[in-house]
Amino acid sequence: MKLFSALMVLTVAMFLASLFVGYAAISVPEGLSALFGRGNPLYVTIMQDIRLPRALLAAMVGVSLGLAGAAMQGFLRNPLAEPGLIGVSGSAALGAVIALQTGLAATFALALPITALSFAALAVGLILLLAGPRGSSLTLILAGIAVSAFAAALTSLTLNLSPNPYAASEIMFWMMGSVANRAMSHVWLALPIMTLGWIALAGLGRGLDALTLGEDAAEALGISLSRLRLQLLFGTAAAVGAATAMAGAVGFVGLVVPHILRRFAHGRPSTLLWASALGGAAMVLASDLTTRLVLPDRDLKLGVVMALIGAPLFLHLIYKTRREIA
């Protein structure tokens, strides 16, 4: 309970900071009334159309990545697992890159996220075909690696064949990940898909707890492993696919957040699920804030900052736990 309140306070604080910190200096009371459509029309536009969708998307992406990371680590019983492992984010990125390259992205506002989502769905279908609905976790990982590698190769190929450097640099920038310049329509497209994914992933708690004792013991405890695997695959695809479609490739959240919080969740996978969801939201919001506070006029990318924060944090964790590991 203490963990829940602490994470909740942190996430809400980050969310509010994300709303009220920005390029335009808007005071808190002015911002609040602008958020509800009152006061200076310019402020209303900034609050409602720029900052609110940005903060919402950052939080939603964080929840998706944190939740999927905790679920994937719990399922594979491996602290090195991360949501990108099954190839969904790589495929979503490929879809986005193709949309950018072909000019499809410019035809209508949501063309890019919709293409990315379709590719994520395609990847899951491919993995199910490769690993089989009853396949072991090993075949699932191997299929994921294969799909990831193939998606990465096709992404590089698209860049490689890019006719002009502008398209290439646009693709490069998109792939660095960002939640800047998103509209509420992005939120409305992503929210229902992500919510489905969150529900699927949040329902894994019991099964993941049982899996602590291994696959055989979990099955004898009344857990259906094939259903668990399908639910995980579907949940990850929906949540992470939508997150990648909206914000590009934002790494490290799904890996680092469960790792940091595991100790506070007493190692229990079910507790870690919601803890990582909140922790992920706080972390992405904080990183997005950082992009705005440091070098605000250079359009620092979220994915870059994330890795810059995440990697040293990860090193610190390894340094701290090396005695336990050794």
Add this chain to the structure above:
Amino acid sequence: MTLLSVQNLTVRRGECPVVDAASLVIGPGECVGLIGPNGAGKTSLLRGALGLLTYEGTSSLAALSPKQRAAQAAWLPQTREIAWPMSVERIVALGRLPYLARGARLSPTDQTAVDAALTRMGLQNYRTRLATALSGGEQARVLIARTLAQDTPLLMADEPIAGLDPAAQIATLQVFKTLAQEGRAVLTSLHDLSLAGRYCTRLILLGAGRIIADGAPRDVLTPALLAEVFRLEAEVIDTPQGPIVQPLGVLT
């Protein structure tokens, strides 16, 4: 009343049957030891009977839904796995999972079962220790306590005492014997023939996937059967505590 009824159970690995038309019935009050050389099919028989492997024939447990089965039989796999740094009490409490509603906390009944399991395995002072930081033998005891906490009529264990110190081996088998005396049943594979003979009410001898002998320990542990199935030259000594099997050499 039977707790497990297996008829003509066959488990194949590829074409080759690793369990070949095995039939057995276990009722309350029995502590059944499953013995046999390496590769005789002990684990496959146990897993097949639970429905964790594809099998032919019938098994009363495998016919149940996963949830019903979890309330009927607890299963201790041979591979001892504790994936995350959780406290001993939390690991043991995982045995209560089949009875918990989604997201529910442990009820007083659950807590009583967990406490009883910890006490039976002598782990009262380990409650808050991290299970992953314990020694292999201690982890094995924690995992046995987890199956005890499941509080099922039947307990199935695959080599539960492998790697335990002699005192812990005897203490564990004594727990199994007590469970049987309380009206439950235990089916466990064992490699220590003397301990199997002393603590089990009945032994099933498995050789190359077939049940070779099934009966009272003294009827199964005979030099002739040991020679036939284990290729072992052994002397069986009767003591007031039960038979002691003294292996003397390997038959070639």
